[in-house]
Amino acid sequence: MQRSGRRPLRIVLAEDSVLLREGLVGLLGRFGHQVVAAAGDADGLATAVDTHDPDIVVTDVRMPPAFQDEGLRAAVALRARRPGLPVLVLSQYVQRSYATELLDSGDGTGVGYLLKDRVGQIEEFVEAVDRVAAGGTVVDPEVVRQMLRRRRDPLAALTPREREVLGLVAEGHSNREIARRLVVTEAAVGKHIGNILAKLDLPPAEDTHRRVLAVLAFLRA
Amino acid sequence: MEARTPWQALTRSDYLRTGWPWRSAAYLASGVLTGVPLLLVLLVLLGFSAVLIGLPLLLLAGVALGGLERRRLRLVDREPAADPHRVPDAPGLGAWLKTRVQEQATWRELGYAVLHATVLWPLDLLALAAGIGLPLAVAAAPVQLAVDGHEARVAKTFLVTTYPQAFGAALAGLLLLAVLLHPLAALAGARAALTRALLAPRDAELRDRIGEVTRSRARLVAAFEAERRRIERDLHDGAQQRLVALTMTLGLARLDVPPGGPLAAQLAKAHDQAGHALTELRELIHGIHPQVLTDYGLAAALADAADRSAVPVETDIDIPRLERPVESAAYFAAGEALANIGKHSGARTARLTARHTGDLLRIDVHDDGCGGADAARGTGLTGLADRVAVLDGTLTITSPPGGPTLVRVEIPCSALAAAPCA
Numbered sequence: 001m002q003r004s005g006r007r008p009l010r011i012v013l014a015e016d017s018v019l020l021r022e023g024l025v026g027l028l029g030r031f032g033h034q035v036v037a038a039a040g041d042a043d044g045l046a047t048a049v050d051t052h053d054p055d056i057v058v059t060d061v062r063m064p065p066a067f068q069d070e071g072l073r074a075a076v077a078l079r080a081r082r083p084g085l086p087v088l089v090l091s092q093y094v095q096r097s098y099a100t101e102l103l104d105s106g107d108g109t110g111v112g113y114l115l116k117d118r119v120g121q122i123e124e125f126v127e128a129v130d131r132v133a134a135g136g137t138v139v140d141p142e143v144v145r146q147m148l149r150r151r152r153d154p155l156a157a158l159t160p161r162e163r164e165v166l167g168l169v170a171e172g173h174s175n176r177e178i179a180r181r182l183v184v185t186e187a188a189v190g191k192h193i194g195n196i197l198a199k200l201d202l203p204p205a206e207d208t209h210r211r212v213l214a215v216l217a218f219l220r221a
Numbered sequence: 222m223e224a225r226t227p228w229q230a231l232t233r234s235d236y237l238r239t240g241w242p243w244r245s246a247a248y249l250a251s252g253v254l255t256g257v258p259l260l261l262v263l264l265v266l267l268g269f270s271a272v273l274i275g276l277p278l279l280l281l282a283g284v285a286l287g288g289l290e291r292r293r294l295r296l297v298d299r300e301p302a303a304d305p306h307r308v309p310d311a312p313g314l315g316a317w318l319k320t321r322v323q324e325q326a327t328w329r330e331l332g333y334a335v336l337h338a339t340v341l342w343p344l345d346l347l348a349l350a351a352g353i354g355l356p357l358a359v360a361a362a363p364v365q366l367a368v369d370g371h372e373a374r375v376a377k378t379f380l381v382t383t384y385p386q387a388f389g390a391a392l393a394g395l396l397l398l399a400v401l402l403h404p405l406a407a408l409a410g411a412r413a414a415l416t417r418a419l420l421a422p423r424d425a426e427l428r429d430r431i432g433e434v435t436r437s438r439a440r441l442v443a444a445f446e447a448e449r450r451r452i453e454r455d456l457h458d459g460a461q462q463r464l465v466a467l468t469m470t471l472g473l474a475r476l477d478v479p480p481g482g483p484l485a486a487q488l489a490k491a492h493d494q495a496g497h498a499l500t501e502l503r504e505l506i507h508g509i510h511p512q513v514l515t516d517y518g519l520a521a522a523l524a525d526a527a528d529r530s531a532v533p534v535e536t537d538i539d540i541p542r543l544e545r546p547v548e549s550a551a552y553f554a555a556g557e558a559l560a561n562i563g564k565h566s567g568a569r570t571a572r573l574t575a576r577h578t579g580d581l582l583r584i585d586v587h588d589d590g591c592g593g594a595d596a597a598r599g600t601g602l603t604g605l606a607d608r609v610a611v612l613d614g615t616l617t618i619t620s621p622p623g624g625p626t627l628v629r630v631e632i633p634c635s636a637l638a639a640a641p642c643a
Binding site: 019063097 | 457458461462465467468469475476495497507513516517525528
């Protein structure tokens, strides 16, 4: 999504560290968004979502009481309970199991998995929030990089350039942005994506959905 | 091979030239020296035990004598006899007494003490008198004659009056000594066998001790594991969150500073460095305890380790969730095997297979490298083999020079009923 298209979002935030919670509230507020509720655990998150009906949920993975993956569990449960609710998960883990489970929940749209480090890249982070809220799919570049290092089916059929393009698609970039980064024309990017979808054997469907499917195929590979 | 006991020594032709005759004699003599005071102590304690305080002391005396006798046994038995007692469960005299009273070994020691005080030491004394005392008395005939001047009554029986007779007797005495030293050693050997039979641990007691050692090692590993988890959590909750907050603050500051100036450049640098620190800290935390192991189990953690390997790894993993210690030990063992491939093997590809069949987890890590890996040469696998062994598992390395290398981890364990792997 373009930055010019930004609209003020009503956000429910779940983060158990007070330091980060306060920081994120300030950061998002600065970009015109409003954190309508900030929860410190998974139960608080579910309650806050029901009370405030937000535009997007931003949650940490690891939260009380057991400090395992409660936040991710809550996110997956929320997406099952309220289809179409955009969820952005902030995580400390590069491991793809987390991202795969999150993206597998629901239809794979309006969902994002970012490393917490990313909140330091303020503008990128806020952009990711916007994209997820608008129904996009965002996977952290670091997670993508880790996956690209592997050479395994079904991605084996892709050329290095196609893998690169697929990685950028997974990060949630538009064709125009991908063209800009790779210094090629938008038409060339479109052609690459067409090839990727064909090689991954994805059924013909509306473009956005096929892109999501490609990302999922990428994560599961 | 050197003789272990007097009995073995007796079968050798050079028996008299070895130290064994004197070791046997010393064993019997020290038996007398311990036996006499022991008899006195037991008599006194028997008197006391009428009023009950003597009983614990009697046990104590038995246990103390047991320890002493096992040490004394070393004179005539080169193989040390182990202590048959367990370590008390709790400190303090009460716990000690409770443990000892319940042990068969304690009562065997008490029985031995009574036997030693009443029968064994007089027997030792008799054997010494007959076996060494008598021949020496006969051999001392010339000395006796010299002292007396006229006549000597050898061994208080027959009379010698001339030096040739006296020296003849001396020679006979020495010959007698040489002969009698043989049954003496035989008797010392019998005494040693009796002592060992009563005071050394029985098989069952040894098994108990091994079980105890295994349990304490398992406790140690569990404590070590818990400690890693704690450190991981502390780093995650503390340093990592603060660093994230720091990069956020620096990121916000950068938005407020006019671009192009020196301050903007400095801030960008600081921001960058904080980011690198965060990445390194994340890797460090993952190395201490990979949270994916707890959240998604061994299968996901192994797949991730294969993802990260410097050498491309083909994976074939089909395992359910297993108990935490098993998952942890297996993960670190397989992870170390993968790390070694990256560091030493020169391999171009590797393969990791993990299966759980019956009640056995088996992980194979293959590579096509140059081989020659040796667990004994400190590849980090030795410690992991120990950790696997605590769970009754094994870690085997097959790595002929020239390769290929196979590291196999096998741990007996049953699948956890709930939640299959993600």
